[in-house]
Amino acid sequence: AQSVAQPEDQVNVAEGNPLTVKCTYSVSGNPYLFWYVQYPNRGLQFLLKYITGDNLVKGSYGFEAEFNKSQTSFHLKKPSALVSDSALYFCAVRLYNFNKFYFGSGTKLNVKP
Amino acid sequence: SAVISQKPSRDICQRGTSLTIQCQVDSQVTMMFWYRQQPGQSLTLIATANQGSEATYESGFVIDKFPISRPNLTFSTLTVSNMSPEDSSIYLCSVTGTQDSGANVLTFGAGSRLTVL
Numbered sequence: 001a002q003s004v005a006q007p008e009d010q011v012n013v014a015e016g017n018p019l020t021v022k023c024t025y026s027v028s029g030n031p032y033l034f035w036y037v038q039y040p041n042r043g044l045q046f047l048l049k050y051i052t053g054d055n056l057v058k059g060s061y062g063f064e065a066e067f068n069k070s071q072t073s074f075h076l077k078k079p080s081a082l083v084s085d086s087a088l089y090f091c092a093v094r095l096y097n098f099n100k101f102y103f104g105s106g107t108k109l110n111v112k113p
Numbered sequence: 114s115a116v117i118s119q120k121p122s123r124d125i126c127q128r129g130t131s132l133t134i135q136c137q138v139d140s141q142v143t144m145m146f147w148y149r150q151q152p153g154q155s156l157t158l159i160a161t162a163n164q165g166s167e168a169t170y171e172s173g174f175v176i177d178k179f180p181i182s183r184p185n186l187t188f189s190t191l192t193v194s195n196m197s198p199e200d201s202s203i204y205l206c207s208v209t210g211t212q213d214s215g216a217n218v219l220t221f222g223a224g225s226r227l228t229v230l
Binding site: 032036042043044045049051092094099100101103104105106 | 220
């Protein structure tokens with residue numbers, strides 16, 4: 001069965017510091033990996049994706065993520081956090097030949113001034 | 114990417130009633146999905162809305178409770194039938210595009226927040 005794990009319910013970081021939101025996955029095949037962000041009372045917004053190629057992908061708002069096949073991970077990173085980055089972040093995976101997306105449980109990011 | 118309009122954005126309903134949520138997309142899309150996000154939880158796929166045929170439901174969801182229509186490539190509805198307080202959730206419409214325009218990315222509507230009393 002396919003699954004996505006986000007081991008941290010919440011991540012706290014000070015503004016200006018680097019941030020990491022963790023994601024690991026388990027799929028029986030080649031994965032497509034995604035990060036989404038959800039601001040309060042809003043729908044999910046696409047941040048970035050890994051399909052193939054360079055393991056380091058860059059996305060919106062200065063976020064990036066690194067695909068690590070051996071560790072089956074796709075951690076979200078940003079060099080310098082902003083207070084406005086505070087939101088709920090979801091990792092998702094789908095198989096290359098299948099349209100169903102599997103979402104992690106979400107990680108709440110709190111960036112303190 | 115596609116722009117999705119969902120309505121209502123929120124509603125408060127009485128136990129035992131039904132509510133239909135509409136999802137309108139500004140362009141033709143290949144796939145349309147309905148997700149549920151219960152308070153403080155992740156997204157759970159309810160069903161895939163198939164154009165011109167019956168929706169494909171995930172385990173734990175049935176057509177009698179969540180009837181879905183998709184009459185064309187830009188519109189779908191989800192009905193939550195015979196509601197109970199356990200149905201209080203955010204219901205999200207989502208789509209993937211055509212092969213040449215972001216088929217790999219899932220785009221979401223703003224959601225419909227449903228409270229059942």
